[in-house]
Amino acid sequence: MERSRKFLLRPFHVRRKMKQSVYIVGSKGIPAKYGGFETFVEKLTECQQDREIQYYVACMRENSAKSGITADTFEHNGAICYNIDVPNIGPARAIAYDIAALNKAIEMAKENKDQAPIFYVLACRIGPFIAGIKKKIKAIGGTLMVNPDGHEWLRAKWSLPVRKYWKFSEQLMVKHADLLICDSKNIEAYIQKDYAKYQPKTTYIAYGTDTSKSLLSQEDEKVRTWFADKQVSEGDYYLVVGRFVPENNYEAMIRGFMRSNSQKDFVLITNVEQNKFYEQLRKDTGFDQDPRVKFVGTVYDQELLKYIRENAFAYFHGHEVGGTNPSLLEALESTKLNLLLDVGFNREVGEEGALYWKKDQLAHVIDQAEQLDDQAIEDLDQKSSQRIAEAFTWEKIVTDYEKVFKG
Numbered sequence: 417m418e419r420s421r422k423f424l425l426r427p428f429h430v431r432r433k434m435k436q437s438v439y440i441v442g443s444k445g446i447p448a449k450y451g452g453f454e455t456f457v458e459k460l461t462e463c464q465q466d467r468e469i470q471y472y473v474a475c476m477r478e479n480s481a482k483s484g485i486t487a488d489t490f491e492h493n494g495a496i497c498y499n500i501d502v503p504n505i506g507p508a509r510a511i512a513y514d515i516a517a518l519n520k521a522i523e524m525a526k527e528n529k530d531q532a533p534i535f536y537v538l539a540c541r542i543g544p545f546i547a548g549i550k551k552k553i554k555a556i557g558g559t560l561m562v563n564p565d566g567h568e569w570l571r572a573k574w575s576l577p578v579r580k581y582w583k584f585s586e587q588l589m590v591k592h593a594d595l596l597i598c599d600s601k602n603i604e605a606y607i608q609k610d611y612a613k614y615q616p617k618t619t620y621i622a623y624g625t626d627t628s629k630s631l632l633s634q635e636d637e638k639v640r641t642w643f644a645d646k647q648v649s650e651g652d653y654y655l656v657v658g659r660f661v662p663e664n665n666y667e668a669m670i671r672g673f674m675r676s677n678s679q680k681d682f683v684l685i686t687n688v689e690q691n692k693f694y695e696q697l698r699k700d701t702g703f704d705q706d707p708r709v710k711f712v713g714t715v716y717d718q719e720l721l722k723y724i725r726e727n728a729f730a731y732f733h734g735h736e737v738g739g740t741n742p743s744l745l746e747a748l749e750s751t752k753l754n755l756l757l758d759v760g761f762n763r764e765v766g767e768e769g770a771l772y773w774k775k776d777q778l779a780h781v782i783d784q785a786e787q788l789d790d791q792a793i794e795d796l797d798q799k800s801s802q803r804i805a806e807a808f809t810w811e812k813i814v815t816d817y818e819k820v821f822k823g
Contacts, residue, residue: 434468435468435469435470436470436532436534436822437470437472437525437528437530437533437534438470438472438533438536438821439518439521439524439525439533439535440457440460440471440474441474441514441521441536441537441538442474442514442517442537442539442541442563443456443457443473443474443538444475444479445457445473445474445475445476445497445499446461446473446475446492446495447483447485447492449483452623453539454479455742456538457473457495459810459814461473461492461493461494463811463814464493464494464818465814465815465818466822469822470495471495471496472495472496472498472521473492473496473497473498474497474500474513474517474518474520474521475497476499476500476502476513477499477502480497485499498524500517502516510541514537514539514541515542515545515549518535518537518542518549519549522535522549522553522556522558525556525558526556530558532557533556533557533558534558534559534561534821535553535558536561536562536563537560537561537562538565539563539564539565540562540564540565540582540585540586540590541585543585543589544584544588546588546589546592547588559594560593560595561594561595561596561820562589562590562593562597563597563598563599564586564589564590564596564598564607565599565603590607590611590616591611591614593616594617595617595618596616596618596619597618597620597621597817597820598619598620598621599620599621599622599623599740600620600622600761600764601620601764602760602761604619621816621817621820622807622808622813622816623740623741623742623745623808623813624810624811624813624814625745625748625804625808625810626746626749626810627749627804627805627809629722630719630720630722630726631719632722634650638717639720639723642715642720646710646712647710648681648683648710648712650727651728651729652681652729653680653681653682653683653728654673654678654680654681654728654729654730654755655683655724655725655728655730655731655732655751656669656683656684656685656686656731656733657721657725657746657747658686658735658743659687660684660687660693661693663735663736663737664734664735665736665775666684666693666697666734667700667701668734668757668778669682669732669734670701670703670709671701672773672776672778672779673732673778673779673782674703675779676778676782676783677779677782678708678782678786680729680786681708681709682708682709682710683710683728684710684711685713685714685715685721685724686711686713686714687714688711694711722750725750725751726751728751729752729753730751730752730753730754730755731747731751731753731754732778733754733755733757733762734757735757735761735762736757736759736761736762740761740765740808741762741765744765745765745804745808748766748800748801748803748804748808749804749808752793752794752796752797753785753788753796754770754771754796754800755773755781755782756770756771756773757772757773757775758772758773758774765808766800766803767803768799769796769798769799769800769802769803770796770800771784771785771796
């Protein structure tokens with residue numbers, strides 16, 4: 417049976433009597449097509465255990481259209497989803513979307529006569545506007561919860577004025593939130609320290625990851641075609657998957673790899689079309705002269721991507737901005753050997769199940785990694801898989817959220 421369907425049933429407040437209403441704002445919506453917050457909302461609703469919670473999810477109309485959904489309101493994974501039209505006004509569009517979605521959520525909560533509704537806002541985009549909205553939430557007995565995400569104001573892609581906006585916006589979201597749900601202990605510590613004057617109430621709930629193995633085998637045609645096209649062999653490549661942006665430290669990874677003695681390939685699964693940073697890096701490093709460095713584009717087939725992860729010799733992770741990174745969780749679950757940039761966020765997640773590198777020492781760590789015997793790699797693999805199983809499965813994350821929402 418189709419999980420997303422047009423919603424044409426009794427009024428919400430009749431159907432949902434006595435349930436805890438949770439309105440989620442800040443993702444592009446579900447069904448999820450891509451993105452961290454979108455996947456989070458998909459899994460939160462898909463893996464729901466406590467049926468006494470009713471989720472309402474704001475969706476960008478264009479996201480719903482990708483799944484062929486045109487209704488203003490529809491149901492997906494048991495959540496009531498509502499479409500929001502957002503004018504195409506450039507970078508401010510996400511801010512306009514969050515404000516419209518949150519105001520609509522408050523209207524719906526009033527119509528439904530919800531008792532103590534929860535409004536959960538993902539990211540800190542709308543700080544300058546939150547004081548007035550918080551008054552409306554308080555007036556109906558609601559609670560404002562916020563996920564502060566990572567250090568958005570540190571991202572190199574933003575201009576200085578935009579970074580200042582992000583930092584100011586974050587400050588105001590922290591000030592007005594009744595509870596901040598941080599997906600990283602490092603982010604939680606930062607919120608408590610930097611915004612101590614507001615005495616913020618915080619809790620930690622991580623991001624989750626899928627723990628199933630790829631359904632593909634070595635003999636599958638799509639596997640053999642991809643490996644032949646890219647001129648790569650199983651077990652004989654380093655891998656990185658992610659957005660090609662400076663703060664993911666591609667420069668340090670490429671320079672470090674090129675300086676290493678490795679005979680293996682370095683496979684980069686990322687979109688670099690019309691990317692100025694890519695062109696600049698090519699000029700600065702000359703990676704196009706090193707046949708081991710292979711930019712192979714994106715892989716949209718999730719089973720194939722999982723297989724590629726599982727069959728890498730090792731995975732590089734260079735993120736240093738943000739909380740629990742989805743790509744890191746996938747790597748720790750899928751790839752036997754992981755080489756992580758040595759920052760608090762990554763050590764918090766990887767613990768003893770990975771090797772760590774400083775920006776100027778990656779070549780040395782690569783050479784060390786290639787000296788490891790099979791047993792040492794197996795030990796690291798077991799530690800990283802155990803770490804994921806204990807702390808980062810979606811089942812655990814969903815249970816943790818439900819406890820918070822039910823108080």
